[in-house]
Amino acid sequence: MSVHVTNKSNRKRPGSKVWLFAVPGMTLFAAFWLLPMLRLVGVGASGPTGAMAYLAVVTNRHYLWSLVSTLVLSGVVTVATLAISSFVGLFLQRNRFPGKSLLLAMLTFPLAFPGVVVGFMVIMLAGRQGLIGALTDKLFGESLVFAYSLAGLFVGYLYFSIPRVILTVIAAAEKLDPSLEEAARSLGAGPARVFLDVMVPALTPALISSGAICFATSVGAFGTAFTLATNIDVLPMAIYNEFTSYANFAMSAALSIVLGVITWVALALARSLSGSTVPATA
Numbered sequence: 001m002s003v004h005v006t007n008k009s010n011r012k013r014p015g016s017k018v019w020l021f022a023v024p025g026m027t028l029f030a031a032f033w034l035l036p037m038l039r040l041v042g043v044g045a046s047g048p049t050g051a052m053a054y055l056a057v058v059t060n061r062h063y064l065w066s067l068v069s070t071l072v073l074s075g076v077v078t079v080a081t082l083a084i085s086s087f088v089g090l091f092l093q094r095n096r097f098p099g100k101s102l103l104l105a106m107l108t109f110p111l112a113f114p115g116v117v118v119g120f121m122v123i124m125l126a127g128r129q130g131l132i133g134a135l136t137d138k139l140f141g142e143s144l145v146f147a148y149s150l151a152g153l154f155v156g157y158l159y160f161s162i163p164r165v166i167l168t169v170i171a172a173a174e175k176l177d178p179s180l181e182e183a184a185r186s187l188g189a190g191p192a193r194v195f196l197d198v199m200v201p202a203l204t205p206a207l208i209s210s211g212a213i214c215f216a217t218s219v220g221a222f223g224t225a226f227t228l229a230t231n232i233d234v235l236p237m238a239i240y241n242e243f244t245s246y247a248n249f250a251m252s253a254a255l256s257i258v259l260g261v262i263t264w265v266a267l268a269l270a271r272s273l274s275g276s277t278v279p280a281t282a
Contacts, residue, residue: 040253040256040257041253041257043249043250043253044250044251044253044254044256044257045250045254046249046250047248047250047251047254048250053250053251053254054254054257054258056251056254056255057235057254057255057258062233062238063235063238063255065233066233066234066235066237066238067235067258067262069150069233069234069235070219070234070235070236070259071219071262073150073153073154073157073218073234074157074215074218074219075215076154077154077157077158077161077214077215077218078161078211078214078215078218080154080158081158081161081162081165081211081214082165082207082210082211082214084158084162085162085165085166085168085169085210086165086169086203086207088107088162088166088169089165089166089167089168089169089170089173090169090173090199092104092166092170093169093170093173093174094173104166107162107163107166108163108166108167109163110159110160110162110163111160111163111164113160114223115156115160115221115222115223115224115225115226115227116223116224116226116227118156118159118160118223118224118227119156119223119224119225119226119227119228120227121156121159122147122152122153122155122156122159122224122227122228123147123148123152123227123228125147125155126144126145126146126147126151126152126155127145127147127148128143128145128147130145130147132144132145133145147228148228148229148231148232149231149232150232150234152228152232153224153225153228153232153234156224156228157217157218157221157224160217160224161214161217161218164210164213164214164217165207165210165211165214168206168207168209168210169203169206169207169210171206172202172203172205172206173199173203176199176202176203177202180198180202181194181198181199184197184198204274205274206274208270208273208274209270209274211270212266212267212269212270212271212274213267215266216263216266216267219235219259219262219263219266220236220259220263221236222236222237222240225237226240235255235259236259238255239252239255239256239259240252242255
């Protein structure tokens, strides 16, 4: 009878080298996120007021107004996007008709456009030489121009937000159990009651997640605001002006950190409400 002796020191412990696979990811994380963020935090506190620069967004009237405008605009865009996209997404998921694929492709086409292009399209629609201005001038003798205001920015943000939410709603609606709707109808519920009591609760996690991404994207969007920036005062534009016009690097860094923290809090809150279905970044 032979005795097999195993040297414990030669045993390979499961997972002993798994950490090696994390080295590339951790290196990228440190190089492209952690170190730049630490540097940005340091620059934000390097101005004459030191770390108090981070409170300027609430102590300075101009920055506070920019922040309030940004949050209100983003909130209104999010609500409008969810309302429009819910009905459109449910309609497209529940109905078959000729040209449906083409219509869906056209509705999601704005995802291919950068913010600058979206801003230019808003100008062509509601600018001084835009379509709406030409029509209102012929009908009422006065041109309606709103491209260079928060109303124009609202239209631009709505334009590139709707496609994202429509795709999310369609994907979520495909997983709904039709028997629940049939049961509600058999109990005498009308279309509106079925929508509010059955469909909306089932779609709530998807709506929260897509709404959070919509909100975060609107808060930090710069290209469209830059293209339309005449009478627009939102926080991304304030950061840009502090950096380029006044060379106030400390304040622009501090405002950037504040904007990032607000966006992160919104996404984290949405993750907790929707069962961790919201991506960590937008």
